[in-house]
Amino acid sequence: MDRWGMTIPFFDQTLSGSRELIAALPELGYTDAWSAEVSGMDGFVPLALAAQWAPELRLGTAIVPVSTRGPGLLAMSAATLADLAPGRFVLGIGASSPVIVENWNSGEFVKPYARTRDTLRFLRAALAGEKVTQAYETFEVKGFRLENAPAVPPKIVLAALRPGMLRLAAREADGAITNWVSPSDVRKVRAELGEGTELIARLFVMVGEDAARVRESARRMLAAYLTVPVYAAFHDWLGRGDVLRPMQEAWAAGDRRAAVKAIPDEVVDDLIVHGDAATCRARIREYVANGLDTPVLAPLAGGDVPVDQAVRDLAPVLG
Structure with a gap:
């Protein structure tokens, strides 16, 4: 089973x-x-x-x-x-x-x-x-x-x-x-x-079938996790280093709002199961x-x- x-x-x-x-x-x-x-x-x-x-x-x-x-x-x-x-x-x-x-x-x-x-x-x-x-x-x-x-x-x-x-x-x-x-x-x-x-x-x-709402909510959670060094290194190894770099740079600069916005839709769709x-x-x-x-x-x-x-x-x- x-x-x-x-x-x-x-x-x-x-x-x-x-x-x-x-x-x-x-x-x-x-x-x-x-x-x-x-x-x-x-x-x-x-x-x-x-x-x-x-x-x-x-x-x-x-x-x-x-x-x-x-x-x-x-x-x-x-x-x-x-x-x-x-x-x-x-x-x-x-x-x-x-x-x-x-x-x-x-x-x-x-x-x-x-x-x-x-x-x-x-x-x-x-x-x-x-x-x-x-x-x-x-x-x-x-x-x-x-x-x-x-x-x-x-x-x-x-x-x-x-x-x-x-x-x-x-x-x-x-x-x-x-x-x-x-x-x-x-x-x-x-x-x-x-x-x-x-x-x-x-x-x-x-x-949820409203993909835009799901992504907006999920981005906040993703930003909190994917800026943690162990997860940043993990996703760099998985091949997402370049696409996540703008988020990490904004987070390191203290701009949480920009960090959240910088997460592409495709990353959310990869890592959050929704629909x-x-x-x-x-x-x-x-x-x-x-x-x-x-x-x-x-x-x-x-x-x-x-x-x-x-x-x-x-x-x-x-x-």
């Missing part, structure tokens, strides 16, 4: 108000629910509730940063979810960004590749129930052992945007998570990852045809229908 994931909590709903819709996801044909962790809800609590509300779903974090928790605490949180959803929890981890790690969490964003690799190796051992005493390149752990290691250790997948992290995911993890890609971009990402390793991507979707629900479902299947194993939909407000209706309209059982 094809995987068809949904982002929880939903963009315009509280977690407490999402119970009914999360519980309905399996009957709508969704196979997965994936959380995120930026500045809203944490990555674990929504999944803990979803484990009870919709026990058929596979649950995953996409992603939790490796530098905002200590290694032991991250292992404990993952073990808790693995106990609540044995065999159905996937731990997605990643480097995140300097804003999230340093500005918001008073951590240190250093050696992001090495810190992610070291955390992956630590978690492999800790979640298998081993006692870990190890000096890694980016941190040291002395005598840590989970009090209750999960009977089924979770799979671990890595946030990966460029070749180095994609290759690490292929070598040592159970999959890779990417973001802000077009269907054609998936081919390039898959080529670096190789076959046989799960590729997951969050796809931002706006169900009526049937068109959106067909576009999502293009991603799958190009090598994406698990699309994780993130319906956005601002389209023709509210987000809760978009979740229902985008259900794979309808198309």
Whole structure:
């Protein structure tokens, strides 16, 4: 069966108000629910509730940063979810960004590749129930052992945007998570990852037939993301460096309005799934045809229908 994931909590709903819709996801044909962790809800609590509300779903974090928790605490949180959803929890981890790690969490964003690799190796051992005493390149752990290691250790997948992290995911993890890609971009990402390793991507979707309105709304979101250095480098690698340069220059000069206006329509259409629900479902299947194993939909407000209706309209059982 094809995987068809949904982002929880939903963009315009509280977690407490999402119970009914999360519980309905399996009957709508969704196979997965994936959380995120930026500045809203944490990555674990929504999944803990979803484990009870919709026990058929596979649950995953996409992603939790490796530098905002200590290694032991991250292992404990993952073990808790693995106990609540044995065999159905996937731990997605990643480097995140300097804003999230340093500005918001008073951590240190250093050696992001090495810190992610070291955390992956630590978690492999800790979640298998081993006692870990190890000096890694980016941190040291002395005598840590989970009090209750999960009977089924979770799979671990890595946030990966460029070749180095994609290759690490292929070598040592159970999959890779990417973001802000077009269907054609998936081919390039898959080529670096190789076959046989799960590729997951969050796809931002706006169900709406007024393309001009969709693009106006989406540009603001794109400008906020594509000016972040890791995403700027990612899209340079994907071949959008020249077309995005005017946006980045305007943003660096402090002219946010000009930066938003500088994003071409074709970039919006590449990176935001939009149109009526049937068109959106067909576009999502293009991603799958190009090598994406698990699309994780993130319906956005601002389209023709509210987000809760978009979740229902985008259900794979309808198309």
